[in-house]
Amino acid sequence: MSEDILIRKDGRAGRITLNRPKALNALTYDMCMAIDAALKDWASDDDVALLVIDGAGDKAFCAGGDIAEMYATGTAGDYSYGRQFWRDEYRMNAQLFEFPKPVVSFLQGFTMGGGVGVGCHGSHRIVGETSKIAMPECGIGLLPDVGGTLLLARAPGRIGEYLGTTGDRMDAGDAIFAGFADYFIPEVDWDALKTDLCQTGDWEAVDRAARPAPAARLAEWQPLIDDYFGGETLGDIWRGLPAEDDWPEPIRHAMKLMDRNAPLAMAAAVECVHRARIRDDMRTALRQEYRFTHRSMAQGDFLEGIRAAIIDKDRSPKWAHADWRAVPGGDVHAMTGPLGPDELTFDDERNGA
DSSP states (O other), X not given: OOTXXXXXXXXXXXXXXXXXXXXXXXXXXXXHHHHHHHHHHHTTOTTOOEEEEEESSSSEEEOOBOOHHHHHHHHTTOOHHHHHHHHHHHHHHHHHHHOSSOEEEEEOBEEETHHHHHHSSSSEEEXXXXXXXXXXXXXXXXXXXXXXXXXXXXXXXXXXXXXXXXOOOBOHHHHHHHTSOOEEOOGGGHHHHHHHHXXXXXXXXXXXXXXXXXXXXXXXXXXXXXXXXXXXXXHHHHHTSOOGGGOOHHHHHHHHHHTTSOHHHHHHHHHHHHHHHHSOOHHHHHHHHHHHHHHTXXXXXXXXXXXXXXXXXXXXXXXXXXXXXXXXXXXXXXXXSXXXXXXXXXXXXXXXX
């Protein structure tokens, strides 16, 4: 097993620790596969009463996926590595969501992108004083994935459309309000709680340790967000706004964030959140997300987004669409339509179960 991830049994618990603190515990392909294998082993292991998932260091639970290899292979015209990464990662995400035992995750610092797919699909999602959770994929030309569109679809009102298109960061109170976390527990108490969970296998220890959730900024903003993010398409959201001089602060903040992001990705995010709200099913959401990510290097803005943010770091991406206010519907459907034989499948489906 790689030192990048520590997987072991500890008393009554199966333990998964993301162990790349210098890289903010960013997920590699091998880490995803190690989690996948552990979930398969522990689902029917009577010695494992629950799972405990955490990250090393104090800066991040997991700040996303390790995308350097995707960029290297994609710019060489080889899209197979990225597609395999996403395909197998999404299968792991589904396993976590469907895991038959309690899953307790400790989300300190940054939990973003791929980290949401590991930390936010469990039954007992714990945040603390330093927690910052976000789905910022539109900033690099992707849409919120790893099952994120389902979490966004389940958020109150139109909070999902807001978070998906802006990539805005949630603190502990916001994350609990939006449905990305369940419990606020002061971080000074986390080590003792982990010890208790491992020794006893009693997940109700989480309930006993919980404290009242902090106030949520998004709860205060929700009436305005519901008013202005209720459009059927991204363009409808723009057309429903008042004149710029009349923008309230939450909308002014949203527009600043959206102007940085890839127009096509935001338009697809709105579409896919709406689809996930219609059919409340994790596998369906992951299939829909995979349609976009499968195409994101060959047809979308992903490689340009990575270049601008990670490689050249010039923060000046040249998106395929100059303005997010007028992305043609046909371009969205070209990224989100069925993939035919390339559609995402899951292990039990492929095995004929």
